[in-house]
Amino acid sequence: THYATLTDKDVSFFERLLSSGRTITNPDECLPFNIDYIKSCQGQSQLVLRPKTVDEVQAILRYCNEHQLAVCPQSGNTGLSGGSVPVFDEIILSLRLLNSIGNFDENSGVLTTDAGCVLEKLDTHVRQFGHIMPIDLGAKGSCLIGGNVATNAGGLRVVRFGSLRSAVLGLEVVLPDGSLLDCLTSIRKDNTGIDLKQPFIGSEGILGIVTRVALACPSLMSGVGLGFFACSSFEQILSTMRLARKICGETLSAIEFLDESTYNLSLKYLQRTNKPIESNKFYILIETMSSTDEQAKATLEKLATTALEKEFITDGTLAQDLTQYKDIWAIRERVSDALVADGYVFKYDFSLPTSRMYKLVEETEERMKQFSNVGNVTGFGHLGDQNLHLNVTVKDGYSDDIKQALEPWLYEWVAKEHGSVSAEHGLGLHKSKYLELNKGKHSLELMKQMKNMFDPKCILNPYKVLPYKTD
Template sequence: MIKLITILTSNVKRINVFSQAKYSTTFLPQFSSEKYDVKRKKFGVLNSTDVDYFKSVLSEDRVLTEESDVLPFNIDWIKNCRGQSQLVLKPKTTEEVSQILSYCNEKHLAICPQGGNTGLVGGSVPVFDEIVLNFGLMNNIISLDDISGALVCEAGCVLENLDNYVRDHNLIMPLDLGAKGSCQIGGNVSTNAGGLRLLRYGNLHGSVLGLEAVKADGTVVNCLRTLKKDNTGYHLKHLFIGSEGTLGVVTKVAIHCPVLPKSVSLGYFGVESFENVLKLYQNAKSSLGEILSAFEMADNDSISATLDSFKLANPIAEYPFYVLLETHGSNEAHDNEKLSRFLTQGMERGLILDGTVTSELTKMKNIWHIRESIAGAGLAGGYVFKYDVSLPLSRYYALVHTLRERFSHPARVYGYGHVGDGNIHINVIVPEYSKEITAKLEPFIFEEVAKVGGSISAEHGIGFRKPQFIHYSKDKTALNLMKDLKKSMDPNGILNPYKVLPDVVT
């Protein structure tokens, strides 16, 4: 029986599940260079003269050299990658970033730009001794236009802080992630992060109005416009959105913020099969239309592992699949009518077996917490291979079945993700990392994705983990053009080396 609860205006502050998992043990991962057998490129070697220069540009407390201080910046949050940086720089202004990059470019010192360090493909941590350029202190909100919804801020602003700020002005951020309490907007833009509501608000290529970035030679590129329409020449901002800090370092962002919805509801349903999940999604698109903001799916293994790991309670009984559906609207009575019709049809057709629908703040927070905790749940069970791919919806869940057939106990395979944009996250959990298991997974999983015209990275980027596999999603001509852009904008290759582009185009 579906439990209907009166729909209220919501302002949900999510629990930051990334903080629960990050550095949850004292285990230090193997150095990335050893684990993945990577050779250091011919960059300059940091010396005391370089450190003294950086201290002259920044205050001494913003130049970290102590091993214990630098260590957290060398490790990604899932403890898969570990760099060997000896220096972390924490600028406060674009001018400081420009001076740092100009100097590093002249000395051929490699740089690893870093935001909240919540990435899953190793793009935000060094591989060798790259200098970490951390943006956590560039966290000022510059302006907000209440009428147009244009927010201008520095790259180090934490996404959740921005969302809380604009909500006070009757707006919301167009981006929502499980890591919102830690991730920074500059990193979001640099990786073209997707998130939970891409179905409704689109990706960052559409939401980012303009940006400011610094090239490898220290040149500041000012594309910081707040206009919705600006058709003057090349759209240079798009070069930096999703390039993961390899073409330039984003320092400021102008982003369009949608109006805060007056009516929000959240449904959590038990479903018998993935075929029925797709039928329910079709119904949701036709019945809910413009108020549908999110349509998430998780299989039983995903939810069970999360409930067990974090000792959470499931608000409904156990089912093979679960759907989390959210609506954003402006008229409560109108939205209730559409939602009621959708639920009636879903139950009559047997697509919805059980569920709960609510807009009560605590209940919504608890349900979202289950969904957002899935990413961190597997970390307690061993080593997690995480894959983030886009697939045609007809083939969306088939890869999970394929991998389960390929791997037997003790490996566990489960899938969850954003049905509304074709993005599925697949976790393969094994007792410990081994190159044998890696070889069995890669490139097999990317070959399977390519066979059906999918993408090997839906929203996490390429980072350090996937450059050798990017050809499964980009052909040789596209890769050569990308290499030309890299050579033109960063001829010495100092910006985030070993990331995104393969050394050899196959």
Template sequence: MASRSRVSLALRRARISSIPCSRPIRPLSQFRWQSTASTEDSEGVAKGTTGSSKTIKFTSETYPDIKRDPKFAEITEDHVKFFKKLLGKESAIIDGVTKDATDDIEPFNGDWMRKYRGHTKLVLKPGSTEEVSKVLKYCNDNMLAVVPQGGNSGLVGGSVPVFDEIVVNMSRMNQIRSFDEVSGALVVDAGVILEVADGFLQEKNHIFPLDLGAKGSCHIGGNVATNAGGLRLLRYGSLHGNVLGIEAVLPDGTIMDDLGQLRKNNTGYDLKQLFIGGEGTLGIITGVSIMCPQRSNAINVAFFGLESYEKVQLAFREAKGQLSEILSAFELMDAQSQDLVQKVTGNKRPLESEHPFYCLIETSGSNSEHDNEKLEKFLEDVMEKEIVSDGVVAQGQTQVKELWGWREGIPECLGHWGGVYKYDLSIPINELYALVEETREKIHNSGLLGDTDDHPVVDVVGYGHMGDSNLHLNVAVRTYDKRVEKALEPFVYEWIAKRDGSISAEHGLGLAKKNYIGYSRSDTMIKLMKQIKNLYDPNGIMNPYKYI
């Protein structure tokens, strides 16, 4: 059993002087395509890469099997004329049909990961629900395909066109409509940026029940359309529970006015749920009403090292039991991920000793003293039981950010060598890490992993939202390589399917996962989903070539 003095030593306050990968927040202004572009993912970081948009391959070239559906009309000057008259303002339309507007349009054609690039020549920015309704009705009547677009920060290519689909960008619908300080119900336009809403709520001592790395650019409408998970799910639950109402426009122009602010309303089918995670394939979300909890006064963060995945599971159970209502995050990072972060940043590690696993836990509550006491008691307990080997607790906001940096910095640092194969998976918690070990072994045995440049793979790492059974399996590579891809797929998907896991826990399907849904859903479920798609969008104009 660990001695008391060792416990005390381990519970020393963190003294981290340098700031590891801190969490960058993109400025709120509209993203413009740059020659040194910045990519971002919803797990939390922006990374610098080089090269202009010209170097991104068109999706139509990367996926030659996907053919433009000839049922869709080509955009004509007459169509553009209609939209210009409808939307009125110069700023509401980017017209690459009647003139050359390539540079202005490119940011709307390409995604943040620089993996997907479409051929659209028309971007519409409606300013009201009525305008969205008229746009969609016209597109539906004229068989014009449409891609709804929020902050364009997704990871699966869901928010950019594949061919010449019209982009309907929601950035001009960016008003906070109302907030009820007693009930906590917030009503916003779909184009309100997550960080703007959270900042507004902070002033009212409330919190948006969702947080993710792309908060500086992602739209709430997009968050809802993709059923974003993020960092606060463990505490506040999913959007299926928090969203109170949705206003959406269906392909035929019908405005679905389900924007209630009531916590309880048992009058008929809860249709709005289909739009949460519907990824813009049934219609366009124009407004969202959401329940926002009281903001916690006290935030504590602890970071600790553990000797095995079995101990990680034990620590999670103890944290759930002892920290219960104040536990707001339980994040897992393996040694490999922390080694790479250290290599890239050169920062001093939070713990002096090294361990196969690290966990970050966050508590948030209304009473700082109580929370400190609970957290320290928990840490003492797990140290005494030798579940946890070493740990630190952050003192002050700066150290909180520093410790989070070791978790949130992972995706950024992994990209350092050239590229990353990313999988976002739900796995029964007892087997969660086994996939990382098996994948690493497989890649190692294939001779693809090594320290030198003739090996494409730098390392196979695992991290993620342990509290939600959500693993991010990442393979950091020096270069994208068909041999690596072949070693990974369908291996990873088959592994997941055998365990009834999900091949997309929080990123969605988009274009990237469309073909793999069968690993997580039965034929019956897929058939039932297609029924719904056909019911709402019989012409198939909404976000074609993607999703189911």
């Protein structure tokens, strides 16, 4: 596809459409929108548009479609696959100002809101009504709910609340030609034909712009418990997880793990000199939620005692108050920042059979031994969801040799195990070429047909998700 080059006439059109500084052309001001969170890629967009209304989003896309101008949708720009920044000079459509919190229905627990609202703000809002957002993740203070839906983000509580997709009851989407697809129902049951909102969840902005969302919000549980335990092997981590499932049962709300190097990096980043528990090779974090504090804490205490007796864990701590609860969670939630501080990051996000998860980290470690500039090889992630985050940090910046030693070897390893090459972060720019390896030719062909149906001129988020030839 050949795109038009942005002209002064185009810029004037957008300036007329969007009042008061919502058309950004100053290169310094465009820069932060051009660079992704982990600084893995940088575009050269000369234009950032910041619509406040859905009508404005429609007018922008209608114009871009007519004039063959490529567009990169962007929400909080916390995506980890290079999907949220332009590859070349695509116009950046920033959705941050589309941010009025809509209605919360106290009878159904359904929130209907603009897509540009920050996840954490929405969570604070629904807590007033005794509910929480169905998703929680380390980037909650910056990511926007539209970005979460567009990536079908996973996060920390999938074990309890399921995937975000299952909580999305309705969507409003602006299609690439500027028309509006209204699937914004807030009812829980609706078996009427093909569910048209589904393709927009998790397709990372290649089919349409999510402008409004209706979400089922779980009830707020007043009882919360958190345990953090050390184990000497990955086998013991798995034994502890199985025990937690048995003992904590329906109160379980998170099962996360970190290996030694991840844990040390996080503590260093947080500047913590006092370690919360005695060190070991692995750490597991178990959270429980219940309608009573007694129950949430009692199941965790029983877990801790039994796991110690059985020698699954070597040390552990249970959060006694909110400060300790936040301090322990910070060790897990700040890992992404700690990795960025450690150097250039090769970042992978795989689904794998649980028993094979750490084998891949060990083999990667072995493979990286030949490179003296590798900082750390780390494994951590959403253990309860079979989701491994594997990261390799490089001390002196990006290295092509290291990349070639990692890819496609890692992706082929995961495909052989029938895992997923992208558990939750999405394919974005970095992983699009491995889609076929994971899904096969036929699925890829159908995906291309869907893209062509919704976006025949291919103006939305080009070069992302589906494999493209860019030469």
